[in-house]
Amino acid sequence: MKTSLQTTAFAFATSAVLAAPALADEWRLNNFLPETRPESAQIEKFAEDVNTALAEKDFSIEVYHGGSLGLPNTDLLRVVPTGAVEMSLMWANYLGRDAPALGSVFVQGAISTVDELTDVLPVAQEIYEEEYSEWDVTTVGFVAIPTLSVSVFCRDEPVNTLEDLRNVKLRVWAREQVETFERLGVAAQIIPQEETYVALRTGVVDCALYPALYAKTISLQEVTGYASFLYPMASAPYALGVSDALWESTDPEIRDAITQAADDLWDRTNQYDADIENEMAARESLAEEGIVWSEDFPESDRALFVEAVSETWKMLAEEAGGNALDYRERMLTALGR
Incomplete structure (x- = not known):
């Protein structure tokens, strides 16, 4: 094959x-x-x-x-x-x-x-x-x-709860994110980073999942006005x-x-000591260009997100079969889970 x-x-x-x-x-x-x-x-x-x-x-x-x-x-x-x-x-x-x-x-x-x-x-x-x-x-x-802090960047209004996120079209970048958000009742679609700017500008999506650290590399500050932190990610x-x-x-x-x-x-x-400092500097820089940082998603929502991620991980391994089951098990063992 x-x-x-x-x-x-x-x-x-x-x-x-x-x-x-x-x-x-x-x-x-x-x-x-x-x-x-x-x-x-x-x-x-x-x-x-x-x-x-x-x-x-x-x-x-x-x-x-x-x-x-x-x-x-x-x-x-x-x-x-x-x-x-x-x-x-x-x-x-x-x-x-x-x-x-x-x-x-x-x-x-x-x-x-x-x-x-x-x-x-x-x-x-x-x-x-x-x-x-x-x-x-x-x-x-x-x-x-x-290590990144992933936020929800929105064009027209702040979105900082899963309830509100269910009412918008969300851009993500990988299938596991689509599966995870689907479990949470959120409509998510994969849009490559090079197409995200236009997708937001034209209303194909209302919001985009993206790390603040990299937001300016695709000029998100030009097509969104609000952002809220959702989850940390390695x-x-x-x-x-x-x-x-x-x-x-x-x-x-x-x-x-x-x-x-x-x-x-x-x-x-392979160095991570400055990651938090760089994240906060990125947020400050985006704020200077008009991004309004709303309250973070609540801990209860983040707990639901982590639970959905865990279910997605298991599902993807079982769906792929073969080596996938072994790979997941090796990773879980390294994590002590």
């Missing part, structure tokens, strides 16, 4: 990416995140470190931000194994269509503290390496995501993937330089 998917994707990849093939000594790194995201700056630093280390070999990595290579992030398990792009950032929560088991590793909202995140990260990284290898993708490194790390065939055929000196730069990238990003 995977071979069939990858073969089908190759024709797409040929037109989307191979129309302007990279030189043998230049790798393109597909980064689907906006260039303004903090992680994008770290990825640029990773590429710079590789390029500096391999200057005498005339090898370089060029980063392409914001999906500028035309590769949908949901298709990356089909495209990366073909070698159509030399390296790509990959996020498991976007890849559940092709690899449902990936959705049972980190269900957003189930892990909320730095201590819990620290406990599960080694297990999650091991699982991702195993799962990506099943798709002929070598994981050469990871990029950590800050996220799955991004992975840097390369096709097995390309990685195995690459000069060992180049592989070593990439691995070292990736290790340094992980060390830089």
Whole structure:
């Protein structure tokens, strides 16, 4: 099945990416995140470190931000194994269509503290390496995501209770969120981050689930006027993937330089001490541009949300079957649950 998917994707990849093939000594790194995201700056630093280390070999990595290579992030398990792009950032929560088991590793909202995140990260990284290898993708490194405070940003009026949230159309970014909010009676739909601004502007949705820390990267302050904190979230790390065939055929000196730069990238990003301070600074900055911060969702609503997340996590693992059940169990064991 995977071979069939990858073969089908190759024709797409040929037109989307191979129309302007990279030189043998230049790798393109597909980064689907906006260039303004903090992680994008770290990825640029990773590429710079590789390029500096391999200057005498005339090898370089060029980063392409914001999906500028035309590769949908949901298709990356089909495209990366073909070698159509030399390296790509990959996020498991976007890849559940092709690899449902990936959705049972980190269900957003189930892990909320730095201590819990620290406990599960080694297990999650091991699982991702195993799962990506099943798709002929070598994981050469990871990029950590800050622990985030997820808020509901609304266009016309403040929404800070589940009761009020049931009366609006809500934008989310992953299937597990759709399932969780459905359990709570909320109409949620997946809209990619690059389409969220227009969706709010045109009324496709009334509100958007989004972290304040990243809100300005898609100009939410221009299309929403109110925000309320709903839940804390620790996220799955991004992975840097390369096709097995390309990685195995690459000069060992180049592989070593990439691995070292990736290790340094992980060390830089796997830091969480300033997350709360950065969140409050982001809220203050958004307030200066007109966002009105309403009261947080009440603790009783958040308790209902966490309960719904737990039910969604179990459902997704059972639905996916196979490795998904094992992945969830390994994560729960690491959490001591």
